Amino acid sequence: MTVPGSYGGAGLTDEFWAAAAQHRLVRPVCRACGSSFFPPLIACPHCVSEDWEYRPSSGRGTIYSCTVVHKAPSPEFEVPFSLAIVDLDDEGWGMLTTIVGTAERRCPEIGSAVEVTWRQAGGRTLPAFRPVGAR
Numbered sequence: 001m002t003v004p005g006s007y008g009g010a011g012l013t014d015e016f017w018a019a020a021a022q023h024r025l026v027r028p029v030c031r032a033c034g035s036s037f038f039p040p041l042i043a044c045p046h047c048v049s050e051d052w053e054y055r056p057s058s059g060r061g062t063i064y065s066c067t068v069v070h071k072a073p074s075p076e077f078e079v080p081f082s083l084a085i086v087d088l089d090d091e092g093w094g095m096l097t098t099i100v101g102t103a104e105r106r107c108p109e110i111g112s113a114v115e116v117t118w119r120q121a122g123g124r125t126l127p128a129f130r131p132v133g134a135r
């Protein structure tokens, strides 16, 4: 892929956000070593190759870690909310994300199954995760 010269520039994430707008979760996969990683970086954090591409994710994973945030980092956040690291079922990657669909916005149990869902915030479609089977 072609990436801009600035670390974390919009060009790195344009394809991610375009897929999210269509409710498709994608993740960077290194063509050199096959590793998945997140967030998108100029170079693969495993082998430093800059040859990577976005590939579809199953959107299913498990809770690795979770906490409930009670102080809003900015006014658009509705507190409390659950913030988690989800390990995706695709090989070896995870993402920091919000958890929705739990009673009183509590954290699901560590290791429990979650699936991607989508929410609108700040003019963007953002991935969030919910317990499997929750609405």
Ligand SMILES: [Zn+2]
Pocket (backbone or CB within 6 Å): 030, 031, 032, 033, 034, 035, 044, 045, 046, 047, 048, 049
């Ligand atoms: Zn690599």
